[in-house]
Amino acid sequence: MRYAEMGYHLEVDVATGNIEKVETDPKLTELYLGGLGSSVKLHWDRVPPEVKPFDDENMLIFSGGLLCGTPAFSANRTVVTFISPQSELLAYPMMGGFWSAELKHAGYDKIIFNNKSPELIYLWVKDDKVEIRDARHLAGKGALEVQDLIRDELNEPNAQVAAIGQAGESRCFTASIEQGRSSASRLGGGAIMGDKKIKAVAVRGTGDVHLADGAKFFELMEEVKDYINFRNTNPIPDVMTILSGIGSPQEMVHTDEKWHTESFAWGNARNRRKSFWTEDIEKSWTSTQIGAIKRLISCYNCPQHCGALIDAPDVPRYMMKCFSKLTYGMAAYVDNLDFSFNIVQKAQEYGVDGFSTPQILAFAVELKENGILTDKDFEGCPPDEDKEGRFMWLLDRLAHREGIGDIIADGTYWAAKRIGNGAEEYAHNNIKKHEQLPIKLGMLDPLYYLMYTTNEKISITQIEGNWPQAAFPKMEQRERFVEDWPQLPDDKFKQWLLDWEPRGEKSNPHFPTPPICSEIVDWMEMLHNIDDALGLCAGMASFCLKPPYHINNYHKLVSAATGMDVDQEELKRKVNRSRNLHRALNNRRGMSRKDEKPPKDHWRHRFPELEEELLTTYYTYKGWNHDGIPTRERLHELDLDYVADDLEQRGILINGEGQEDHQEHQG
Amino acid sequence: MAKVKKIIKNIKVDADRCSGCRGCEIACSAFHAEPKYSSVNPARSRVRVITHRLQDIWLPVFAGEYTPTECAGRDIYTIDGKDYDECGFCRAACPSRDMFKEPDSGLPLKCDMCEGEDEPLCVKWCLDGVLVYEEREVWVEEDSEEKKQEELDIGLGSLADKFGLNQLKDAMARMTTKE
Ligand code: SF4
Numbered sequence: 001m002r003y004a005e006m007g008y009h010l011e012v013d014v015a016t017g018n019i020e021k022v023e024t025d026p027k028l029t030e031l032y033l034g035g036l037g038s039s040v041k042l043h044w045d046r047v048p049p050e051v052k053p054f055d056d057e058n059m060l061i062f063s064g065g066l067l068c069g070t071p072a073f074s075a076n077r078t079v080v081t082f083i084s085p086q087s088e089l090l091a092y093p094m095m096g097g098f099w100s101a102e103l104k105h106a107g108y109d110k111i112i113f114n115n116k117s118p119e120l121i122y123l124w125v126k127d128d129k130v131e132i133r134d135a136r137h138l139a140g141k142g143a144l145e146v147q148d149l150i151r152d153e154l155n156e157p158n159a160q161v162a163a164i165g166q167a168g169e170s171r172c173f174t175a176s177i178e179q180g181r182s183s184a185s186r187l188g189g190g191a192i193m194g195d196k197k198i199k200a201v202a203v204r205g206t207g208d209v210h211l212a213d214g215a216k217f218f219e220l221m222e223e224v225k226d227y228i229n230f231r232n233t234n235p236i237p238d239v240m241t242i243l244s245g246i247g248s249p250q251e252m253v254h255t256d257e258k259w260h261t262e263s264f265a266w267g268n269a270r271n272r273r274k275s276f277w278t279e280d281i282e283k284s285w286t287s288t289q290i291g292a293i294k295r296l297i298s299c300y301n302c303p304q305h306c307g308a309l310i311d312a313p314d315v316p317r318y319m320m321k322c323f324s325k326l327t328y329g330m331a332a333y334v335d336n337l338d339f340s341f342n343i344v345q346k347a348q349e350y351g352v353d354g355f356s357t358p359q360i361l362a363f364a365v366e367l368k369e370n371g372i373l374t375d376k377d378f379e380g381c382p383p384d385e386d387k388e389g390r391f392m393w394l395l396d397r398l399a400h401r402e403g404i405g406d407i408i409a410d411g412t413y414w415a416a417k418r419i420g421n422g423a424e425e426y427a428h429n430n431i432k433k434h435e436q437l438p439i440k441l442g443m444l445d446p447l448y449y450l451m452y453t454t455n456e457k458i459s460i461t462q463i464e465g466n467w468p469q470a471a472f473p474k475m476e477q478r479e480r481f482v483e484d485w486p487q488l489p490d491d492k493f494k495q496w497l498l499d500w501e502p503r504g505e506k507s508n509p510h511f512p513t514p515p516i517c518s519e520i521v522d523w524m525e526m527l528h529n530i531d532d533a534l535g536l537c538a539g540m541a542s543f544c545l546k547p548p549y550h551i552n553n554y555h556k557l558v559s560a561a562t563g564m565d566v567d568q569e570e571l572k573r574k575v576n577r578s579r580n581l582h583r584a585l586n587n588r589r590g591m592s593r594k595d596e597k598p599p600k601d602h603w604r605h606r607f608p609e610l611e612e613e614l615l616t617t618y619y620t621y622k623g624w625n626h627d628g629i630p631t632r633e634r635l636h637e638l639d640l641d642y643v644a645d646d647l648e649q650r651g652i653l654i655n656g657e658g659q660e661d662h663q664e665h666q667g
Numbered sequence: 668m669a670k671v672k673k674i675i676k677n678i679k680v681d682a683d684r685c686s687g688c689r690g691c692e693i694a695c696s697a698f699h700a701e702p703k704y705s706s707v708n709p710a711r712s713r714v715r716v717i718t719h720r721l722q723d724i725w726l727p728v729f730a731g732e733y734t735p736t737e738c739a740g741r742d743i744y745t746i747d748g749k750d751y752d753e754c755g756f757c758r759a760a761c762p763s764r765d766m767f768k769e770p771d772s773g774l775p776l777k778c779d780m781c782e783g784e785d786e787p788l789c790v791k792w793c794l795d796g797v798l799v800y801e802e803r804e805v806w807v808e809e810d811s812e813e814k815k816q817e818e819l820d821i822g823l824g825s826l827a828d829k830f831g832l833n834q835l836k837d838a839m840a841r842m843t844t845k846e
């Protein structure tokens with residue numbers, strides 16, 4: 001019997017209609033865990049680096065995490081992996097909600113899609129019964145409405161449906177995959193579904209998920225439960241509200257948006273409005289938000305209810321989560337919150353990423369204001385004073401790839417290349433061709449520098465979370481913070497926090513020092529990679545301060561659930577293995593040090609030498625060479641000799657360990 | 668007449684606060700797994716959260732009695748502007764739906780209030796405070812012999828009406844030989 005995992009993948013060739021239920025080798029889990037970990041391995045094995053995003057061979061995997069479907073609170077992530085049309089690297093956006101648990105109960109750990117269907121279809125999985133169904137009648141339907149249409153036509157009210165809207169069908173590079181109150185948004189998974197002509201994947205499962213030592217697992221969950229209750233009643237003092245709790249940022253609960261609206265940049269990630277949050281704004285925003293939110297809703301098996309059912313004036317009902325409440329309004333320079341609730345509904349039906357898309361629309365507006373795009377490109381667009389109408393109009397064009405929409409649907413990086421004429425300057429907020437959070441700050445932050453530049457996620461949240469975002473001004477605050485911090489891998493981290501000052505010698509950018517930064521960032525990255533393999537919501541683990549899940553309890557959960565005997569070191573080894581494999585996969589696709597750059601204007605005060613030192617120190621700590629490629633030695637430690645061989649054969653690693661010497665002066 | 672003490676077990680459901688997480692279903696199914704906690708399967712749970720997302724309906728319903736035949740008529744309740752359709756509040760394991768039946772055998776499930784536990788598992792696992800457990804002691808009159816006889820007569824009478832005396836006699840005879 002298999003525990004925690006189901007031991008089967010569904011392999012679906014949408015070109016031929018061939019569907020196979022394939023038993024997996026338990027070794028795959030032993031070596032790479034589940035979720036992102038084992039998906040990376042499948043991509044490495046099957047998708048050669050020559051494959052382009054819209055090639056038949058761009059395999060698309062929907063994966064539950066190893067702990068999805070177990071009673072672990074908040075273990076509900078579905079990881080979608082594919083070569084991104086935007087970054088051209090292996091992307092892995094995730095969604096919460098209810099889909100992954102349903103897949104596990106249906107009896108599968110992953111669904112693997114290959115090739116392209118000639119006509120629009122959807123996949124229907126009900127336990128052992130799996131069928132490809134015609135979806136031609138669903139073409140052009142919204143990503144939300146189609147979920148109910150499918151449930152209705154199947155007469156399966158409990159089926160969970162992940163679907164694309166118009167934007168996915170027209171292969172917008174920022175098309176998302178929507179599912180109930182959740183979505184896998186970043187880096188264009190919806191475009192790959194659309195390219196394969198898969199409108200939706202509907203699942204319903206009624207089978208058991210087994211636990212190796214269920215009694216032990218429940219004992220551990222009791223502890224987690226107590227800690228969740230503790231954290232929900234004891235917010236962390238001395239940090240801003242949004243960081244004080246657990247769960248994803250509680251954007252549906254908190255109405256005080258002074259910090260976001262004044263600290264994040266408006267428009268095309270341009271200007272901060274440091275006195276935006278007036279009393280009038282506060283009053284109007286609070287009443288709009290409270291009026292719009294019908295009910296707070298959770299993902300599967302999670303008490304944190306980060307999403308909400310939205311019932312706003314003149315807008316069909318829908319569900320919202322997290323930060324999209326602000327991204328469109330701020331990008332459009334629109335000061336009333338009604339607009340946000342309105343446009344997000346439309347954006348979700350189209351199925352587009354709520355971070356990239358608003359920036360793309362704002363980018364188009366800027367190009368017009370600066371004469372790079374012309375009136376002709378904007379023919380039919382409401383006048384400039386009507387900022388709301390203009391954004392809506394642009395969104396419609398983008399989702400349908402009509403007129404100028406066909407160009408901006410590729411995201412700012414590719415659109416700027418196509419437009420030329422200086423447009424590149426306006427695609428200024430990207431890392432690895434992908435739009436980032438609209439944050440523009442003063443002083444270089446060495447921790448964030450590493451997180452932004454080096455992680456394969458390439459998207460917001462990167463790998464931050466467990467380490468405070470800023471130094472505490474007062475020693476007593478630092479002491480209070482470190483006093484009760486069981487989530488740390490080592491007590492020496494406490495001293496670093498105690499030493500860290502907001503100003504002066506021991507502050508950004510020189511403290512934490514590059515070696516200390518390396519350890520902190522490596523730890524935080526590892527937490528994210530563990531979550532993504534186990535299917536845990538980062539909001540309950542890697543993405544928040546003092547979370548219920550951490551490096552000192554993950555391995556216990558994994559052991560009790562799976563029956564593998566995994567201690568902390570072994571768990572780290574497993575995630576390091578898939579993390580390095582992921583890096584090698586992207587290296588094989590051409591990524592290296594040259595690509596690891598934050599947006600030029602992310603910080604006003606930059607320190608080129610220090611930045612190089614940070615990068616080199618971190619690479620060395622990771623066991624990567626000067627170019628950011630894992631050394632043969634590192635790969636060997638992780639049983640990845642086959643990867644070293646491959647990289648050498650392709651000339652990406654030269655003679656393995658001697659690599660550093662060869663590359664020292666490049667870069 | 669003699670009075671006896673009876674414990675009434677109650678789960679109060681504050682449905683307006685339900686976040687739809689289904690933690691209650693998970694806990695219930697794990698608790699009733701064989702061996703206890705060895706597996707999870709919400710399809711086996713004795714509490715199910717009836718969900719109509721856009722209608723703002725998240726309604727935890729507990730498995731009640733088994734019924735061999737479905738109702739001839741159906742009801743639609745409108746409360747607070749929301750339509751609770753057909754079988755919305757019904758607790759029966761009924762042929763008209765899959766709910767409250769073991770997915771493999773089809774055998775009916777019934778909430779047993781987690782017999783033997785201090786607190787029902789679904790209540791314990793609902794961290795949003797939607798489910799609240801209460802015990803009430805009530806003193807009830809012990810049923811007298813005459814009253815019991817009376818109830819038996821009424822029950823048998825209704826069966827005789829429904830099936831005819833002969834069929835009832837046959838059934839009784841079969842049950843006696845089985846015993
Ligand atoms: S913390 Fe929020 S986003 Fe994460 S699983 Fe829970 S409800 Fe979902």
Ligand code: SF4
Nearest residue numbers: 695778780781787789
């Ligand atoms: S009281 Fe116990 S048996 Fe009844 S639904 Fe809750 S967990 Fe299940």
Ligand code: SF4
Nearest residue numbers: 685686688689691793
């Ligand atoms: S555990 Fe509580 S909040 Fe979650 S679905 Fe059940 S009743 Fe609702």
